[in-house]
Structures are given as structure tokens and as C-alpha cells.
Amino acid sequence: MTCGALILDFDRPDLFKGADPEFLARTSRLWKKDIQNFGPWTRTRAPEFDDGSDAWAWRPEVSCAEKGPRVLICGHCTSTMDAAWHFIGRGRMDIWDSVMAVEQSAGRGRKKRRWISPAGNLHASWRWPLPAGDEAPGPKWSGLISLMAGFVLARVFNESGIAARIKWPNDLLLNDQKSGIDRKFGGILVERREDCIVVGCGINLHYSPDDRQLREDFSVAATRLSDQRIDMSPLSLWTDLVEKGKLFFERMIQSATPAEFINIIETKIAWIGRKVLIRPMNANVFEATILGLAEDGGLRIKTGNTTEVLYSGSMIPA
Numbered sequence: 550m551t552c553g554a555l556i557l558d559f560d561r562p563d564l565f566k567g568a569d570p571e572f573l574a575r576t577s578r579l580w581k582k583d584i585q586n587f588g589p590w591t592r593t594r595a596p597e598f599d600d601g602s603d604a605w606a607w608r609p610e611v612s613c614a615e616k617g618p619r620v621l622i623c624g625h626c627t628s629t630m631d632a633a634w635h636f637i638g639r640g641r642m643d644i645w646d647s648v649m650a651v652e653q654s655a656g657r658g659r660k661k662r663r664w665i666s667p668a669g670n671l672h673a674s675w676r677w678p679l680p681a682g683d684e685a686p687g688p689k690w691s692g693l694i695s696l697m698a699g700f701v702l703a704r705v706f707n708e709s710g711i712a713a714r715i716k717w718p719n720d721l722l723l724n725d726q727k728s729g730i731d732r733k734f735g736g737i738l739v740e741r742r743e744d745c746i747v748v749g750c751g752i753n754l755h756y757s758p759d760d761r762q763l764r765e766d767f768s769v770a771a772t773r774l775s776d777q778r779i780d781m782s783p784l785s786l787w788t789d790l791v792e793k794g795k796l797f798f799e800r801m802i803q804s805a806t807p808a809e810f811i812n813i814i815e816t817k818i819a820w821i822g823r824k825v826l827i828r829p830m831n832a833n834v835f836e837a838t839i840l841g842l843a844e845d846g847g848l849r850i851k852t853g854n855t856t857e858v859l860y861s862g863s864m865i866p867a
Contacts, residue, residue: 568624577669626650
């Protein structure tokens with residue numbers, strides 16, 4: 550293991566609550582599995598994360614990376630995104646480090662939608678580097694981070710035998726074995742503040758909202774990986790995503806241009822050539838056919854005889 554997992558055993562009011570291995574193991578069967586697999590755990594001081602005298606953390610006694618990305622685990626959290634910005638703002642979180650929470654009370658998705666975040670699912674926020682080389686003419690890497698995040702995670706899932714595809718711009722889909730329809734099992738949210746980028750990730754492992762709730766929100770039907778006979782636990786899955794995702798990101802930045810990346814990721818985009826219903830911000834729903842991606846990452850669509858590029862909006866199959 551090249552990631553260093555640490556359970557934060559201190560609270561920060563209105564942001565997160567600390568935890569210990571015993572508490573995490575009680576929250577769900579999946580967390581219990583992770584605590585056993587990563588343990589035994591030792592409690593030590595954690596001055597690298599906070600100056601407070603109460604800053605303690607639980608660390609695995611073995612296989613704890615000293616130089617690799619760190620995964621900071623807390624119990625209840627308002628939002629892992631907010632916790633990540635808290636640590637970044639205090640200089641306590643390096644590039645590729647991440648924050649995980651057992652559950653969130655104010656997790657958020659695109660368009661400020663509430664992300665339902667019960668214990669047993671994966672909720673994490675991950676600090677990414679700002680890609681270099683954006684001074685060259687043409688498409689910019691910095692404008693493609695949402696697509697890159699979706700691509701990186703889909704690639705890791707594909708390597709694990711899960712046929713994940715990307716619903717533009719950054720949701721993860723798989724084809725439901727029972728119904729035969731595409732269902733969402735993960736979502737991604739990217740926030741940038743100056744030169745800092747945080748990628749928020751939510752993966753449905755053992756819980757997903759019901760179809761009626763999502764139809765009312767003009768969202769794609771959801772699924773959980775356990776319903777697809779896929780048994781993954783939060784920490785084991787996340788450390789795998791961080792380790793492999795970092796490598797995929799670095800290789801892509803080094804070996805391809807942004808324009809070449811668009812051609813590569815287009816093969817992972819769902820519903821190309823199919824009709825969909827699109828609801829733009831503050832506009833009526835309309836039907837269009839997905840053609841592919843524009844060079845800047847926008848979605849090329851066709852309505853009647855008109856071709857245009859979409860940059861925002863909700864979308865479901867027609």
C-alpha cells in the first residue's frame with residue numbers, strides 16, 4: 550500500500566467529528582471489513598494536521614506509507630469538500646492527499662444538489678495538482694479537470710472488471726443487470742480556488758436513492774454496487790482509486806495533449822448517438838441527439854438540423 554490511511558481522532562466544530570477504529574467498525578459491515586484488513590491500529594499524536602493539543606490520529610501499525618498520498622478519515626462530516634478546504638487553507642494537505650468521511654450531512658453534487666451520504670458508501674475529497682502547460686494555444690487541461698476526473702475513476706473501475714462509463718460531464722454509470730438500463734453509481738464534483746483543485750467523489754456501495762426521488766429531480770436512475778454483485782469496501786476501494794488514479798493522471802498529462810485526451814475519453818462517454826432529454830438552467834426541457842465532445846470538453850448535440858455545444862444542464866435518456 551502506497552497510501553497512508555489515518556483516522557482523525559479529534560473534532561472541529563461545525564466541520565467534522567473524530568473517530569476511532571472501533572467506532573468505524575460499528576457503522577457498517579463494509580467499514581468493519583476495512584478496519585480489520587488495514588489494522589492493527591495505533592493511536593499517536595498528529596501535529597501535522599492540527600496545532601491543537603487534542604490532535605490525535607489512529608495509524609495502521611504496518612504498511613503505512615510515509616511519502617505516499619495520505620487518506621484522512623473522519624467520522625461524521627458536514628462535507629468532505631469543506632474538510633479538504635479546511636486542511637488546504639492551513640497548509641496541512643498536500644497534492645494527492647484526500648479526506649474521507651463515514652457519512653456526510655451536507656454533501657453536495659453538481660448544481661448544489663444534496664448528495665445523500667449514509668455510512669457504508671464512499672465519500673471522499675481529493676486534492677489534485679493544477680496541470681502544467683496551459684500556456685500553449687488550443688484546449689487547456691485546466692478546463693478539462695471534471696472530464697479527467699471521470700475518466701481516471703472510470704479507468705480504475707474498468708481495470709477491476711466494472712464496465713463504468715461517463716455520463717457527461719462527470720457521473721459514473723453502469724448497465725443494470727436486472728433492468729438493462731444505465732444507472733448512476735457515482736458522482737464527481739470539482740472545485741477550484743486559485744491554483745488549488747479539489748475533486749469530490751461519491752460512490753454508492755450499499756445504498757442508492759429510489760427511482761421516484763430521482764425522477765422528481767430530473768436525474769438518472771441510481772444503483773449501488775452491491776446490487777450488481779460487486780463487493781467493495783470504502784477504504785480499500787478509495788486507496789486503490791488514489792494509487793491508480795494518480796498514475797493514470799500523470800501518464801495522460803505526460804503522453805497526450807488536451808485535444809488527444811478528448812478523442813480518448815470520447816470512447817467512454819455514454820449515450821453518444823442516442824436521443825436524450827436536456828433541461829438547461831432556467832429553460833424548458835428539449836430533446837437532442839448526443840454527437841460527442843467539443844475540443845474544450847463541451848457536449849456536442851444536435852436538435853433538428855442544428856448542431857450546438859452544451860456546457861451545462863441536466864440530462865436523462867429520452
